[in-house]
Amino acid sequence: MSIEERNLEETRKLYALCAAGDWPAVRDMLCDDFFATEAPGLPFEGVYAGRNGLRQLFEKVMGMMPVAGLDHVQMTAGGDWVIVLVEMLARDEAGEFRIPLAEATRFRDGKVAEIKPYYFDPALVHRAVAAGRG
Numbered sequence: 001m002s003i004e005e006r007n008l009e010e011t012r013k014l015y016a017l018c019a020a021g022d023w024p025a026v027r028d029m030l031c032d033d034f035f036a037t038e039a040p041g042l043p044f045e046g047v048y049a050g051r052n053g054l055r056q057l058f059e060k061v062m063g064m065m066p067v068a069g070l071d072h073v074q075m076t077a078g079g080d081w082v083i084v085l086v087e088m089l090a091r092d093e094a095g096e097f098r099i100p101l102a103e104a105t106r107f108r109d110g111k112v113a114e115i116k117p118y119y120f121d122p123a124l125v126h127r128a129v130a131a132g133r134g
Contacts, residue, residue, distance in 0.1 A: 004077035007107050011075065011082045014105075014112060018058055019070075027051045029112055036115040041122060043129045054115065065128040066091050071098075080107045090124075092131035099124040 001009075010029065017025045035049040036057050043064055048057040061067075065088075073085040081104060088099040099119065106114040119125055 003079070004082075006110070007077045007080070007082045007105075008075055010107065010110070010112070011077075011084060011105055015070075015072070015084075018054070023052075023055045026054055030054060031108055031111045031113045034111075034113060036117075038117060039119070039122075042119065042125055054112075063132075065125070065132045067128070068096065073100075080113075081105065082107070088128075090128035090131065092127060097124065097127070099128060 014026065014029055017029070030051045030053075032051060033049070034051055034053055035047050036053055037047050038045045038057070044057070044060050048054065048060075068089040068091055071087045071089065073087060075082065075084045077083075084103045084105070086101050086103060088101065090097055090099055100121070101117050101119045104114075104116045104118070105112055106116075
């Protein structure tokens, strides 16, 4: 199995564990110095560091936005990086809408070292957060 195939397999596993809320298993997949960075201007901007960082970020985002699900559009890998195209499904008074993003995940020594999400339209994120406030 190539490094890219392994990283793709591990990324699929990470998404499944996060969705299931299996945070001890997620922690085991992360480097001790793991970090995820959300861009300035997003309601959850900042750096989420350490082996609990992904859980903190996940719970913050899901707590702020009424996310009904995630659709994985495509996944690709090169070297230490995996890029996942995702569409978050959110709802507000106008109905359901999609928030497209790309998540860049970097591996080091077989573990996840970094995740950096890129939202295509931050206005959709703000719309979802406003809906979450009700």
